[in-house]
Amino acid sequence: MLAFFLRRVLWAIPVIFFVALVSFFLMHQAPGGPFDKDNNKKQVDGATLKALNARFGLDKPQYINPAAAQTLWNKGERNPMKLGGAYLDSQFFNYLFNAARGDLGPSYRQRGKSVQDILLKQAPFSIRLGLMAFTFALLAGIPLGIIAALKQNSFIDYFSLLISTIGVAVPTFVTGLLVLIVFGTTLKWISISNNDWNDFKPYIAPSLVLGLASMSFITRITRTTMLEVKRQDYIRTARAKGLAERMVVIRHMMRNSLIPIVTIIGPGLVDLITGSVITEAIFGIPGIGNFFVTSLFQRDYSMIMGTTLVYATLIIFANILVDLSYGLLDPRIRA
Amino acid sequence: MKHGNYRGYWVITLLLALLVPILAACGGQTAAPAGTAEQATTAPNTAAPTTNAPEATAAAPTTPAAAAPTAAPAAASGNTLRVNLVTWPDTLDPQDASIANEIGVLTLAYEGLTRLDKDLKTVPAAAEKWAYNADATEVTFTLRDGLKYSDGSPLTAQDFVNAVRRSLDPRGVVGDYQSTLFMIKGADAILNTVVPTDEAKIPELFDKLGVTAPDAKTIKFELTQPTPYFHTLASLWVIYPAKQDLIDKGGETWYEDPANQVGNGPFKLTAIDHAQNLIELQANDNYWAGRPKLDGVKLMFIGDLAVALQAYKNNEIDIIGPDPNDVPTIKADPTLSKEYIEPLGSCTQSFELNNTKAPFDNKLVRQAFNVGLDRASFIRDALKGTSAETVTWIPPGYPGYDAEDKRLDFDAAKAKELLAQAGFANGAGLPEIKISYNSNNPATQGRVEYLIQMYEQTLGITLVPDPIEGQTLNNMRKDVKTAPQFVYGGGWCADYPDPQNWLSVFWQSSSPFAKNIGYKNADVDKLIAQADVEVDPTKRMQLYHDAQRLVIGDAPYIIRSTSKASFLVKPYIQGIESTPQDSNTYPGMTTGLLNATMAK
Numbered sequence: 001m002l003a004f005f006l007r008r009v010l011w012a013i014p015v016i017f018f019v020a021l022v023s024f025f026l027m028h029q030a031p032g033g034p035f036d037k038d039n040n041k042k043q044v045d046g047a048t049l050k051a052l053n054a055r056f057g058l059d060k061p062q063y064i065n066p067a068a069a070q071t072l073w074n075k076g077e078r079n080p081m082k083l084g085g086a087y088l089d090s091q092f093f094n095y096l097f098n099a100a101r102g103d104l105g106p107s108y109r110q111r112g113k114s115v116q117d118i119l120l121k122q123a124p125f126s127i128r129l130g131l132m133a134f135t136f137a138l139l140a141g142i143p144l145g146i147i148a149a150l151k152q153n154s155f156i157d158y159f160s161l162l163i164s165t166i167g168v169a170v171p172t173f174v175t176g177l178l179v180l181i182v183f184g185t186t187l188k189w190i191s192i193s194n195n196d197w198n199d200f201k202p203y204i205a206p207s208l209v210l211g212l213a214s215m216s217f218i219t220r221i222t223r224t225t226m227l228e229v230k231r232q233d234y235i236r237t238a239r240a241k242g243l244a245e246r247m248v249v250i251r252h253m254m255r256n257s258l259i260p261i262v263t264i265i266g267p268g269l270v271d272l273i274t275g276s277v278i279t280e281a282i283f284g285i286p287g288i289g290n291f292f293v294t295s296l297f298q299r300d301y302s303m304i305m306g307t308t309l310v311y312a313t314l315i316i317f318a319n320i321l322v323d324l325s326y327g328l329l330d331p332r333i334r335a
Numbered sequence: 336m337k338h339g340n341y342r343g344y345w346v347i348t349l350l351l352a353l354l355v356p357i358l359a360a361c362g363g364q365t366a367a368p369a370g371t372a373e374q375a376t377t378a379p380n381t382a383a384p385t386t387n388a389p390e391a392t393a394a395a396p397t398t399p400a401a402a403a404p405t406a407a408p409a410a411a412s413g414n415t416l417r418v419n420l421v422t423w424p425d426t427l428d429p430q431d432a433s434i435a436n437e438i439g440v441l442t443l444a445y446e447g448l449t450r451l452d453k454d455l456k457t458v459p460a461a462a463e464k465w466a467y468n469a470d471a472t473e474v475t476f477t478l479r480d481g482l483k484y485s486d487g488s489p490l491t492a493q494d495f496v497n498a499v500r501r502s503l504d505p506r507g508v509v510g511d512y513q514s515t516l517f518m519i520k521g522a523d524a525i526l527n528t529v530v531p532t533d534e535a536k537i538p539e540l541f542d543k544l545g546v547t548a549p550d551a552k553t554i555k556f557e558l559t560q561p562t563p564y565f566h567t568l569a570s571l572w573v574i575y576p577a578k579q580d581l582i583d584k585g586g587e588t589w590y591e592d593p594a595n596q597v598g599n600g601p602f603k604l605t606a607i608d609h610a611q612n613l614i615e616l617q618a619n620d621n622y623w624a625g626r627p628k629l630d631g632v633k634l635m636f637i638g639d640l641a642v643a644l645q646a647y648k649n650n651e652i653d654i655i656g657p658d659p660n661d662v663p664t665i666k667a668d669p670t671l672s673k674e675y676i677e678p679l680g681s682c683t684q685s686f687e688l689n690n691t692k693a694p695f696d697n698k699l700v701r702q703a704f705n706v707g708l709d710r711a712s713f714i715r716d717a718l719k720g721t722s723a724e725t726v727t728w729i730p731p732g733y734p735g736y737d738a739e740d741k742r743l744d745f746d747a748a749k750a751k752e753l754l755a756q757a758g759f760a761n762g763a764g765l766p767e768i769k770i771s772y773n774s775n776n777p778a779t780q781g782r783v784e785y786l787i788q789m790y791e792q793t794l795g796i797t798l799v800p801d802p803i804e805g806q807t808l809n810n811m812r813k814d815v816k817t818a819p820q821f822v823y824g825g826g827w828c829a830d831y832p833d834p835q836n837w838l839s840v841f842w843q844s845s846s847p848f849a850k851n852i853g854y855k856n857a858d859v860d861k862l863i864a865q866a867d868v869e870v871d872p873t874k875r876m877q878l879y880h881d882a883q884r885l886v887i888g889d890a891p892y893i894i895r896s897t898s899k900a901s902f903l904v905k906p907y908i909q910g911i912e913s914t915p916q917d918s919n920t921y922p923g924m925t926t927g928l929l930n931a932t933m934a935k
Contacts, residue, residue: 031806035511042830042840043847045514047526051505054530110425111508112587122609177641185649193635193646197610281638286423286609290638 008320012313019312020099020305024092027304028062034108034299056108056302057094065089095305104309105302109295115306119288125197126280126287130273132203133211137268141215142261145222146254149230160219167216176209176282197285206283210276214268221264225257232256258329266322270314414630414933416908418921419643419655423609423636427590429575430502433511438572439920442927443616443632444485444598445575448476448495448554449566451925453912455733455832457567461490461576461599461623462554465569471561471870476569478552483621484578485603492548494576499546501582502573505530506537512573515830518565520545520557561868563875564833571831601627601927612636628910628932644903653905653933654921659721662901674906678922679723680828680898681915683730686770687825689818690891691853693766699757700765701890705743707750707793714896717785722896728827728837728883730897732915735834735879740887743894747793754794762796771811772823774802783823815853825892829916834879839863842886854891907934 035044035052044052053059061067069087077083088094098105104115148160183205184192195202229235230253238248280289288307295303424437429445432438450460459465462476482490502513503525516522521544528537545557556565581595589595596604601624602616617631637643640658647655648671657665657675665671688695688704695701710724726743729735751761759765770786772779780802787798801819803811811817812825827848830836841848843863844855859882866878887894900919904911910930913922923931 031810036809037511042512044511045517047517047523048509048511048513051509051526051530055509111431112426112428112590117588125610173639177639177645180642180645185645188649191651192642192649193637193651195611197612282642284612284637284639284642286612 005320005324008323012316012320015316016309016312017096020096020309021092023305023308024062024095027299027301030299032299033058034301036299056106057091058301060094061090063090063092095302099305099309104306107300107303109298109300109303115302118291118303119306119310122286122288122291125285126289127273128197129203129207129210129276129279129285129287130269130271132207133214134265134269134272136207136211137214137218137272138265140211141218142222144215145219146226146249148219148223149226150249152227157223160223164216164219167212168220172209172213172276172278173282175212176206176279179205179209180282193284195284202283203285206279206285209282210272210279214272217264217268218261221260222257225260226253229253229257255329259326262322262325262329266318267315270311270318274311274314415633416629416631416928416931416933417633417635417651417653419637419646419652420614420634420920421636421638421640421643421656423612424614426508427596427604427607428508428510429572429577430498430513431508431510432572435918435920435924439924440604440614440616440634441572441575441600442924443600443602444596444604445572445577445600446598446927447571447574448478448569450570450927451567451832451914451916453914453926455914455916455925457570457832460570461495462569465566467563467565467870469870471563471565471868472558474556474558474562474565476554476556476566478554479623480552482599482623484597484599485619485621486597487621488578488597489551490576490599491551492554493551494578495554495574496546496548497579498574498576500541500544501577501579503544504537506534510573512571512830515568515571515573518558518560518562520559522559561870563868563870563872564831564835567831567833599623601929602629602632605631624929627927627929629928632928647903647905650905653908655903656901656919656921657903659719659901662721663719665903671903674903675901676904676913676922677899677901678913678917679731679915680900680918681730681733682828682898682918683725683728683826683894684722684896684898685824685826685892685894687812687818687822687852687892689815689820689852691815692818692820694757694759694768695820697757698889699753700759701893702743703750703753703757703794704790705890705893706746706753707790708893708895709745709747709789709793710895711745713782713785713789717782718896721901722899724895725897726894727887728842728894729834730829730915733829733832733834733837735837735876735883737880737883737887740884742887743890745793750793751795754796762794765796768796768798768820769801770798770821770823771801771803771808771819773805773808775805779823786823813847813851815851818851818853826895828898828918832916834876834883835867838879838882838886839867842882842891849891852891854889856885856889859885859889908932909934 034056035049037043050059065087068089069083072083072086095105102116104119107113107115107118110118144160144163148157151157180190180192183189190202190205197203235248235252238252243251274288274292277289277293279285280287291303292307292311294300295307420436420439422436424432424440425434426432426437427440429441432441446460448460448462448465449457452458461478461482463479465474465476467474478490478492484490499516499519501507502510502516503519503522505526505528517526521540525537525540525544528534528540547555549555558565562568576599578595578597581597582589585592585595591607593604593607596607598604598619599622601619601622603619604614605617606613606615608614612635614634615631616634618626618629620626635652637646637652637655640656641661643652643655644657644661646652662675665675688701690696690701705726710726714720714722714724725731727737727740729737731738754760754762770783772783774780783800787800790796790798798821803819808819808822811819812822827837827841830840840846842854842859843849844857844860849855862878862882862885866875866882869875869878898918900917900922902922904922908931910932911923911928912926912930914925916925917923
């Protein structure tokens, strides 16, 4: 188990490197740069631009810097470490070396702040929202799916189908606004604009909105796998040996139907805690969701790389955890 | 199982990696409207959303952080004005600011040597007067007596000198607007200093810089060229006197702590609270003109404009800029329609013509396209009234506006005649004309089609639609060789209210904007060069006036409309002095809400 875990963690390193390389390449393929202005606006002066590029290291070559190595060599430097260092004195490798040390670089837009400071300061809001939405999705989704499967074709089954279809089909900007209009403007249970996001209460409405889609998905998956498991031979065996129905459901049916659910909830959790642009915008939650989008619009390179790497890392580790939990759920998978 | 999972990773990571740039590309599109100024997004006077969508309809939400200020119940706000600024500012460092939502905060908390009044005239502020030397290469500002910061400490000439130095300092924040100070003597030596190699020289260069404080009340600027509009530049945020000792103490993010934001404006910053999405200001008792009439201002950041409208209806907020898509509903609503205002903005919106590419290398053809544009119908039908007609360059409300020049007014018969004079009677013999537009904005498509139909009717010419990805189009437009014949988009938004900003910055043949379309008129250059150094204000305005007449005669662009801002303002708010320079932030931003009151 430990070896399996270590192997997976080691594997993550080249994966993250690959993500960084591809993102970096494609990011620079997109036209424009972080200091561009619209054509009908005052442009950044040449001297200012030069100073900005120098400040953020954008005056260096993108991938490799043979010129710097050559200059060193001509000066008589023969130390391969120093020559190699100069050769890799480029935007990409400088970023990577700094990132490996936990320094995600300065944001180009929010000057004076580093990407990790921004993420660390604002991630807690997204994480709180995500965890609450996730808890709601699990606590409502799994029981609803189980009941729907046990009482197939009953009223409750159709009800769960209705709820989950709405949840999947109606986008969050509709449900979000609807919740605000009904509970904010009409009933005045919640405040639309005056919320302290260090409190717990304001998160209730947005987490229901955000968690609805995940909940629906989990309900459907649970129902489907439960129905499949229900028809397995070992369930008939369990019943035949006289187990109480409750035990059959909990010990045999539920446990065996958990694997597909666990598979989707790992990455699903990451999705929820890395923030939802739309839910955060509607409810005004100062989380990190919007950075995933605005940093791209603004060509804030270090922020794009930072959010991508954080997201990639979380996804990879969520998957590792999911793989580990397979072993716990089903002894046959144990490596 | 294991293999399957590994494959899963790679697929996920690959997808992720692929997704990023695609999104990045999308971003470009929105971030780079094919020029259009409809939304007025620039720096000084811009719409709050930084990544602003091109045309009015697309302007809506998706902006960053959103709703949610104070725990205080809505009604208990007393005499405190609550304004939605939409997007949380990236910085509140005056020397670094460039976007309207940043300036919209700073303009309340700080004040320059001068400020702009409701007619966009430059009036005394921290300085009670100023004087130029004979050729306007030196200007001396005299501060008011007994100026104080909001904390009661004295504000001296040296504080302004420090702000100028800080703006130019290559070791510092390097703000986008530092170039407004480049005409100060010795500025170029500082700008050319290589950091960190030569940074030791900087203090010495600062001593040689042409900005000095001979005594605590006097600031003297020495300039490399005559700059008779320097007193207007002295109102800009780049010289707001943020306190040097607090900046030094606060480190790189000093500006996030309201304790460091000790200013000299009508209000003082008391809270910068991201967790509540709230920036709060209170009246500054130490302001030289006395305490403003409002007790305070609460700036809120509701990114989703539909939500902001709900908050407005719910009386949680007093001033918002609504989503353009909601405007028809607002105008139809009996209550809201009375609270809705649409002041003119700071942008002139145009269609860009490449003056070096046939047929637009012919002045008569350019004029024909200008005169053949039925602005009233286009604005009514295609833009749903989100702009106002114009046929001249400097917009109404700005010094230099030329109300008399009607030469480009719509006249279909005259347009056909001009086209015939150019040798293309009824369009015969014209090369194919493509109208290039930003394909990322769905709203533009319909407007381009409308325009094509219009020119079919007025000129008898069929234009070919040419959709191009936004950021790509933007880059094409930055070089006359690649600039398309006819671009849906183009124009200019004021940085500061002086004709120099509209003519010298734009139509002088050395300007990047004139270059990008290959516009060059030696007479215009001559007039502008004279005007730029003319000390006598009347003569100077006349020279700019003449230059503008020549530019309009050349019809380098198709001049279309003036931008409009759009706000909902609660009826109990009085005395807001709005200017075109406020654009899409909040009405009264430029005048600092000095005379605003709330009668509740």
